[in-house]
Amino acid sequence: MGYAQLVIGPAGSGKSTYCSSLYQHCETLGRSIHIVNLDPAAENFDYPVAMDIRELISLDDVMEELGLGPNGGLIYCMEHLEDNLDDWLNEELDNYLDDDYLVFDCPGQIELFSHVPVLRNFVEHLKRKNFNVCAVYLLDSQFITDVTKYVSGCMASLSAMVQLEVPHINILSKMDLVTNKRDVENYLDPEPHHLLSELNERMAPRFKKLNKSLIEVVDEYSMVSFIPLDLRKESSIQYVLAQIDNCIQYGEDADVKIRDFDPDGDGDE
Numbered sequence: 001m002g003y004a005q006l007v008i009g010p011a012g013s014g015k016s017t018y019c020s021s022l023y024q025h026c027e028t029l030g031r032s033i034h035i036v037n038l039d040p041a042a043e044n045f046d047y048p049v050a051m052d053i054r055e056l057i058s059l060d061d062v063m064e065e066l067g068l069g070p071n072g073g074l075i076y077c078m079e080h081l082e083d084n085l086d087d088w089l090n091e092e093l094d095n096y097l098d099d100d101y102l103v104f105d106c107p108g109q110i111e112l113f114s115h116v117p118v119l120r121n122f123v124e125h126l127k128r129k130n131f132n133v134c135a136v137y138l139l140d141s142q143f144i145t146d147v148t149k150y151v152s153g154c155m156a157s158l159s160a161m162v163q164l165e166v167p168h169i170n171i172l173s174k175m176d177l178v179t180n181k182r183d184v185e186n187y188l189d190p191e192p193h194h195l196l197s198e199l200n201e202r203m204a205p206r207f208k209k210l211n212k213s214l215i216e217v218v219d220e221y222s223m224v225s226f227i228p229l230d231l232r233k234e235s236s237i238q239y240v241l242a243q244i245d246n247c248i249q250y251g252e253d254a255d256v257k258i259r260d261f262d263p264d265g266d267g268d269e
């Protein structure tokens with residue numbers, strides 16, 4: 001059984017920074033973790049890259065040879081990855097052991113988890129390879145400065161959740177940029193009524209019915225809950241990681257192993 005986090009979220013929401021902080025955190029703990037770059041456009045990394053999509057395909061080549069723009073080029077690269085799950089990805093995964101923990105740093109283009117099936121097929125593939133997978137959706141804390149932004153961020157997260165069908169954790173990133181902590185409280189686990197009245201206040205009266213439906217959708221999926229992440233604090237990273245580990249049952253199996261392991265070798269329990 002392997003373990004995997006798929007780190008997704010809008011462009012610039014802090015996915016790669018989260019990955020590198022997570023790597024450092026685990027390194028301090030002496031815990032093994034491997035970060036995989038799935039962004040064919042990424043150039044600089046603050047973490048050791050365990051696997052790299054750029055070894056399979058380069059965005060620059062695609063743009064140049066096929067005359068595609070950056071976003072079309074990215075979709076092309078990701079579809080190429082999809083076509084190569086059985087060979088390239090499997091070969092790469094063969095380098096890892098059963099218990100390994102992989103973190104996939106994804107590109108930020110929203111279409112990858114809204115309407116293109118690439119990531120879904122990627123996740124399905126990992127599941128078939130016996131990985132417990134969790135989607136980790138990062139939303140920039142600046143989204144809470146405006147309720148309309150916040151709701152659109154929630155909808156994007158929801159569409160990822162519906163598309164991917166794996167356990168899903170929402171994180172509010174860049175908490176160091178939030179000056180008024182009380183503002184945040186209202187958005188971590190918000191009251192639907194509260195959100196609705198704020199939306200109504202913010203938007204023209206003719207949107208009232210739409211607002212109500214939107215909030216109902218978000219509420220019915222009961223997914224609007226965010227864990228705040230402040231990368232300056234080890235305790236914050238630790239808390240987020242514990243929630244994710246719990247979600248993919250990491251550690252539970254390890255406990256079983258430790259219990260099953262009989263150091264005396266006499267077989268008595």
Ligand SMILES: Nc1nc2c(ncn2[C@@H]2O[C@H](COP(=O)(O)OP(=O)(O)OP(=O)(O)O)[C@@H](O)[C@H]2O)c(=O)[nH]1
Pocket residue numbers: 009010011012013014015016017018039106107108109173174175176177230231
């Ligand atoms: N203040 C602050 N800035 C952050 C934090 N995390 C990321 N940033 C900044 O936000 C910008 C984007 O961060 P990235 O980690 O590259 O975001 P990303 O989600 O990987 O971006 P894409 O891969 O392009 O979608 C960078 O300038 C980071 O320095 C944080 O916790 N606090």
Ligand SMILES: [Mg+2]
Pocket residue numbers: 015016017039042105106107
């Ligand atoms: Mg990135």
